[in-house]
Amino acid sequence: MPQSVHTALIEVLGNAVLSAIGAMRIAPDRALRIFAEHGITQLEKTAWYPLESVLGAYRSIQKQIGPNTMRAVGRNIPKNAEFPPGLSTVEQALRSLDTAYRMNHRGAGNIGGYHFESTGARRARMTCDNPYPCPMDEGLVEAVAERFKPQDAFFIRVQHETELCRERGDAACVYNVSW
Ligand SMILES: [Zn+2]
Numbered sequence: 001m002p003q004s005v006h007t008a009l010i011e012v013l014g015n016a017v018l019s020a021i022g023a024m025r026i027a028p029d030r031a032l033r034i035f036a037e038h039g040i041t042q043l044e045k046t047a048w049y050p051l052e053s054v055l056g057a058y059r060s061i062q063k064q065i066g067p068n069t070m071r072a073v074g075r076n077i078p079k080n081a082e083f084p085p086g087l088s089t090v091e092q093a094l095r096s097l098d099t100a101y102r103m104n105h106r107g108a109g110n111i112g113g114y115h116f117e118s119t120g121a122r123r124a125r126m127t128c129d130n131p132y133p134c135p136m137d138e139g140l141v142e143a144v145a146e147r148f149k150p151q152d153a154f155f156i157r158v159q160h161e162t163e164l165c166r167e168r169g170d171a172a173c174v175y176n177v178s179w
Contacts, residue, residue: 007055007131010107011048016077018043020136023076024061024069034060048106051131058133067135074139078147090179091116093148094124094141101130112172122153122179129172134165141175153179 021031021043035041038057040049062070081100087093097114105111112129114137119125128137138158145156157178164170 006109007051007111008109010051010105010109010111012051012054013045013104013106014043014047014049015045016104017049017054018045019077019080020058020073022080023073024065031061034064051105051107051111055131058136062133062135067133070133070135071139074136074141075143077140078143087148090122090145090148090150090177091118091124093144094126094177097126097140097144119176124177126175126177127172128166128175131166134160134167134173137173138175141177145177145179149179155179 017035017040021028021035024031032043035043035053035057037060038053040053040057043049058070058073083093084096084099087096094114095116098116101111101114112131114130115127117125117127126137126141128134128141130137138160142156142158145158149156157176159176159178161174161176164172164174166173
């Protein structure tokens with residue numbers, strides 16, 4: 001986990017965790033068992049859970065099952081999420097990620113976030129310094145761009161800058177998105 005992020009007093013909304021579990025291509029009871037090992041035995045949509053326990057469970061799942069599962073979890077988030085009305089472009093949608101992230105977390109501390117920067121026509125740079133797994137954010141950024149891409153865009157390209165990665169203990173991952 002990045003050193004600058006302090007998660008001890010932060011909680012995450014159950015709904016966000018439930019939709020993540022729904023996206024795991026593993027038996028739900030296996031995922032639920034891993035969450036139980038991290039102290040979360042009952043998940044309810046409107047309840048709040050310690051972020052550190054949730055992150056511990058995600059790390060176990062990533063280790064036991066692999067980064068592709070985490071990427072699938074990230075890709076699934078925009079399918080269930082409600083976006084604010086009026087969002088119509090990739091830029092707006094990527095910008096809204098940080099707000100959505102803050103709505104699903106509460107408590108005192110620095111939770112990092114999702115930082116949008118336009119780098120040209122149909123290009124953007126997303127800097128993620130939140131404590132979630134890198135593959136999850138990669139899937140999330142890709143799926144958000146995919147959902148809001150203009151009709152004439154054939155594909156979304158997400159390229160992880162190689163210098164930094166949270167999986168290696170750095171504070172952030174930087175994704176270049178083009179469409
Ligand atoms: Zn990374």
